[in-house]
Amino acid sequence: MTGIALLLFYFSWAVSTVMTRQNSIPSEDNKSQVNALIPLWDMCNHTNGNISTDYNPDQDRCECLAVRKFTAGEQLFIFYGPRTNADLFIHNGFVYEENQHDYYPLNLGISQSDVLREKRLKILSKLNIDNIVFRLKRDAPPIDGYLLAFLRVFNMNEEQLNHWLSSERSDDLQYSDCALDTVLEKKTWTFLQTRMKLLLAAYKSTLEEDEKFIAEASASPNQILAVRLVATEKKILNCVLEYAEQYVKQ
Known part of the structure; x- marks a missing residue:
């Protein structure tokens, strides 16, 4: 031209x-x-x-x-x-705040230095949990049974691990009403609560500050769009945090 x-x-x-x-x-x-x-x-x-x-x-x-x-x-x-807001942001150039298919990818794993690593992995294998990336959502409940089971196995002591290794009802670990030791349940939900707080603390701004930034509309469209994406992530994390706190208080 x-x-x-x-x-x-x-x-x-x-x-x-x-x-x-x-x-x-x-x-x-x-x-x-x-x-x-x-x-x-x-x-x-x-x-x-x-x-x-x-x-x-x-x-x-x-x-x-x-x-x-x-x-x-x-x-x-x-x-x-069925695309996440991150996918829509990258490939389509927008963020859909009411996205029913949006999720936050949570990476978790069993440490190589964990002396009970093999027993934890055996139980997870029984549950067909071999993926360490879990999806957090804003739906109710915001976590699925696979993540709940992983968190419980992750926080078990050796005696509890031995029990579930020999149990034929290990699938029950995926359900919120599974009968478990109260100390283990408290430890499980406290772990999730702490992880959400750490993820939120890693951001340079709070959700309230992001919403104010968006409302002022004084930045460039691209900057506002990026903040909108980050805000949707924080909303998911806050949702999971509130969910975990309900169980911690029980």
Whole structure:
């Protein structure tokens, strides 16, 4: 283009625009999938729901079904897919604060120096817990049974580990009403409470400060967007913290 400099910013914007708007459709010979751009779908913003877009081979066209009832003149939304806010931020350039599929990845593991490591791992193996990345959510409850079981096993003493190694009901560890020693339960929830406090303390600002920053709208759009993402993370951590504190107080 004469007289127009191809700046990296515009190139990156163009690539990102195309990469986030690709839709898979059958090739003409139906032997593979090819990417297509569907401009009409690009006009639709994201909302919670289920995938309602698909290719209709009988009509040789892509179709989009409404995720709910819309009235005349109302903005039409579609569901982009089960993506976290981090994914939406990176690939789509926005943060959806009411995202039902958002989660905070919590990394936990058994220390190599733990003298009871092998016994803990055996119980976790019985429970099919081999993933050390757990998902924290804002839903109720904000933690799943796998994380709850991991936390309990992580905080057990040797006698408790031996009991659950020989038990045929180790799956019960995934349930909140599992009958356990009160000291172990207290230790489990206190551990989760402390971990949430440490994660929140690692941020340079509080959630209240983030919300004030967003409300003032004096920064650049990109800065505000980044703070919105961080704020959603803190809301999840705060939700888990409050949940753990309820059990600590029992």
